[in-house]
Amino acid sequence: MGAGGRMSVPPHPKKLESDVQKRVPYSKPPFTLGQIKKAIPPHCFERSVIRSFSFVIQDMTLAFIFFYISTNYFHLLPQPLSYVVWPIYWTLQGCVLTGVWVIAHECGHHAFSDYQWLDDTVGLILHSCLLVPYFSWKHSHRRHHSNTASLERDEVFVPKKKSNMRWFSKYLNNPLGRLFTLIFTLTLGWPLYLAFNISGRPYDRFACHYNPYGPIYTDRERTEIYISDAGILAVTYGLYRLAAAKGLVWVVCVYGVPLLVVNAFLVMITYLQHTHPSLPHYDSSEWDWLRGALSTVDRDYGILNTVFHNITDTHVAHHLFSTMPHYNAMEATNAIKPILGEYYQFDGTPFYEAMWREAKECIYVEADDRDQSKGVYWYKNKF
Secondary structure: OOOOOOOOOOOOOOOOHHHHOOOOOOOOOOOOHHHHHHOOOHHHHOOOHHHHHHHHHHHHHHHHHHHHHHHHOHHHOOHHHHHHHHHHHHHHHHHHHHHHHHHHHHHHOOOOOOOHHHHHHHHHHHHHHOOOOHHHHHHHHHHHHHOOOEOOOOOEOOOOEHHHOOOOHHHHOOHHHHHHHHHHHHHHHHHHHHHHOOOEOOOOOOOOOOOOOOOOOOHHHHHHHHHHHHHHHHHHHHHHHHHHHHOHHHHHHHHHHHHHHHHHHHHHHHHHHHOOOOOOEEOOOOOOHHHHHOOOOEEOOOOHHHHOOOOOOOHHHHHHOOOOOHHHHHHHHHHHHHHHHHHOOEEOOOHHHHHHHHHHHOOEEEEOOOOOOOOEEEEEOOO
């Protein structure tokens, strides 16, 4: 049990590899969003300020404990031992701060409380401290939820059709190329997406999450983009002053490397939620919101499911009802699985194995000749 009395995650039945990769149905489902919602206990949609803040306090307390130990005791250890304890700190702190990132993500969905101003205040503070432009990402992420699995309008990890692949792609389709691609994606993927819209949907002009007048945003949203930029600048200035006082190496060790871990987990989690051999994508002739929302997969990260506030293993329910707080999402997931049937996809493959498999199997998307619906696309890897 965690803060707020979260339910433990019930074990999922094991599936054979062939069953896990079996394509989910792509025809219009025999149920509606209303029928799915009726299967969920009403209390799952209730947001509690006290309960939500309990997770903030829990995560920040753990982060402070790790920070206090690292800055007060690590320098007392013999030199060889420091090469062991610092990587442990980076990993643990990065995991905890990923949980903080998830809570800010909840704020962006108005799933933290019943008060939009409170959600935005908490989200702005938490995301800015992790160098995330809160409102900028909130608006683009909302459009991702509105257009999931659409090849034309989805916002992130939009797969390319085979005809649009770069000339060098086939030369990366080997173990060494995949390793390079994964390292590049996990280390630079998040900042490149924010700054240059890498892996995002194509726009008719340069798109950047820091530009209030970029094509990502409407006129009504531009003031909030300025606020996001101000939050990033304030934290950046604070880090500059901290580096001047403590030294750049101190800031990198205490804050910088854990932030790299957060960014890597963020990219990995998002990638694995929307990239799977069994999941379809749709062009405008076939796409609809419900089928798009169902084109995602729940994953099992072991104990990290709890650390990451179950964003990993309740993502299907999150895409269907994004304002539902995370501490009720597991109960909701168990309630909707009988309704969804074959439309629900869960893959218990360890995430490090799944990353390698998906990098190998999911290179581009293409329609199958045997499908009557030509607007449905599947991942393939043969050049």
